[in-house]
Amino acid sequence: MEATMQSKQQPQAKQFKTIPILVSLLLAGFIGMFSETALNVALSDLMTVLNITPTTAQWLTTAYLLTLGILVPISGLLLQWFTTRQLFVAALSFSIAGTFIAAMAPNFEFLLMARIVQAMGTALLLPLMFNTILVIIPPEKRGAAMGLIGLVIMVAPAIGPTIAGLLISNLSWHWIFWLSLPFLVIALICGILFMQNVSEVTKPKIDVLSIVLSSFGFGGIVYGFSSAGEESGWSSPKVIIAIAIGVIALVLFAIRQLTMKQPMINLRAFKFPMFTVGVLMIFICMMVILSSMLILPMYLQQGQGYSAFKAGLLLLPGGIINGLMSPLMGRLFDKYGPKWLVIPGLVVVAVSLWFFSSITATSTVIFVIVLHSALMIGISMIMMPAQTNGINQLPLEYYPDGTAIMNTLQQVAGAIGTALAVSIMTSGTKNYMKTVTDAADPSNVLAAFTHGVQNAFIFGMIMAVIGLIVAFFLKRVVIQHKSQAPMH
Incomplete structure (x- = not known):
């Protein structure tokens, strides 16, 4: 049975025009991730221009995450109802429409609506990208392919804040979206020309x-x-x-x-222990990365007084290093398996966050760049190996379910991580202010904010230590595509 399954799979994998399919998916994914993080730097600018409070501005991120949280779980079902080409064209159409509305947005309400439409495109694209790569790339080369995705997905958030800072200081926030639009159109044209249908349409009951x-x-x-x-x-x-x-x-x-x-989502995927461990690792990793990515730029701008552009520049080296490390980690994973990457990676992340918990208003530029780069290297050692190893244990027919579960929980982890970090930072700031005599003194306000930020980094370090304990249960998966589950 196993031999026939594998012999069926091998010739099929060779028929795909892998490179054009990958280019279409990665270009679309890159721009999706770019506009997601570029807007974070623009939030303080948007508060002034649109005359909105920080809480209202936060909804531009919350509404995006909320849409992803609702739609990504349904993606496993959509992958079985529609062809790869249909879903790709739909995803890009939503992304283009949302980006165009955002570029033209005269007020907050229009911008919020645009973010929801953009998120609908991203919610379709993310699971489609992972599922397509799992089908067209043979398991023994999958680490390198996932490393390539890592390169694209991590470089976009790294350069997003820097480019956004540059656009805001010279033009306006609308240009974040005008810049993305032509690239999305190019990705759509590439997809129409080269995208092939890789998954079987089985149309299960809804x-x-x-x-x-x-x-x-x-x-x-x-x-x-x-x-x-x-x-x-x-x-x-x-x-x-x-x-x-x-x-x-x-x-x-x-x-x-x-x-x-x-x-709708086959939760029996959790029967496979390495998939469960992989999901846990991704969940913890997303909490750590998104909470620290929110807190650090905030502290650089409000605590150290840097402009959006300079804060973006300080975070650029770490993001680029992370992106460049991803393909290397992919090759190392293919060669040595996950354990020897994930455990040292978590140690690096925990140590970096421990040092970050001593950050002050006088911390040097070098301190921030070196620690942020170390944090990003650690993250690149964890994310892709844990994810690929987990998915590799699943039988072929579980791929849509596995990718839907992982992508959904990444969004949930992001929301939980950022919310916990912000509330820990806020309560730390409030508690510190209770101990001072002159609450109006700017030096006390800064010290209180610093104390809150330090607490948020300690929370990140504790999460990394929990991840380290889980990582000791990791084992390398030997890929055997047996028919272990009933076909969808």
Whole structure:
């Protein structure tokens, strides 16, 4: 059975025009990630121009994450209902429409709507990209291919803030989107010309209740945690109710998936221990990276008084190093497996965050660049090896489910990580202010903010240590595509 499965798979893999397909996917993915992070640097500028509060501005990120949290779980189902070409064209069409609306946006409401439309494109594109690569690349070369994705996905967020800072200081925030638009159109044309249908359309039955439970579950948790970063914090009824609804809906969703013959997301993927460990590693890693990526630029701008452009420049070396390391890590993973990359990677991340927890207003530029670069090297050693090793253990028919689970939990981890970091930073700042006599003194305000930021980095370090404990359970997966599960 195994021999026939593999003999079926091999000639099929050779028929694909791998390079043009990869170029189309990676170009679209790069621009999606670029506009996602470029806007973060523009938030303080947008608050002034659009006359909105920080809490309102945060919704530009929250609405994006919320849309991803609701749509990505359904992607496994969409991959089985529509062809690769149809989904690619749909994803790019949403991205182009959203980017165009954002570039033209006269006010906050239009910009928020544009972010939701953009997120619909990203929600379709991310799982499609991973699933397509899993189908067209043979397992023994998969580490290098995932390393290439890592290069693209990590360089975009690295250069996003720098380019955004440059555009804001010379033109306006609208140009972040005008710059992205031609590249998205080129990616769409490449896709129309070269994209091939790689997955089988099986059109499984659509279970409306599963979609509703998944939307309330993931949506409730993302919304609840994102809202916790607002002024009212964790005690707000809105936060408590949203998280409670999310947890209840997710429990019901999980029960329903495990009792259905044709589940929307096949949670039996968690039967495979290395997939479960991989998911845990990705979850922890996304919490660490997104929380520190939010806190660090904020401190560089507000605590050390740098402009958006200079803060972006300081973070550029680390992001580029991370991107360049990804293909190298991919090759090392193909050769040596995950354990010898992930464990040292987590040690590097934990140590970097421990040093970051001593950051002050007088910390030097070199201190920030060296530590941020070390943090990024550590992240590149963890993300791709853990992800690829986990997916490799799944049988072929579980690929859409595995990619849907990993991509969904990345969005949820991002929302949880940033919310926890912001609330830890805020409470640390408030607690410090209670101990000072003159609350209006600027030096006390800065010291309180610094104290809050240091606490947020300690939280990141604790998460990395938890990840390190989990990493000791990692084992290299030997790929054997047996028919271990009923076909979708």
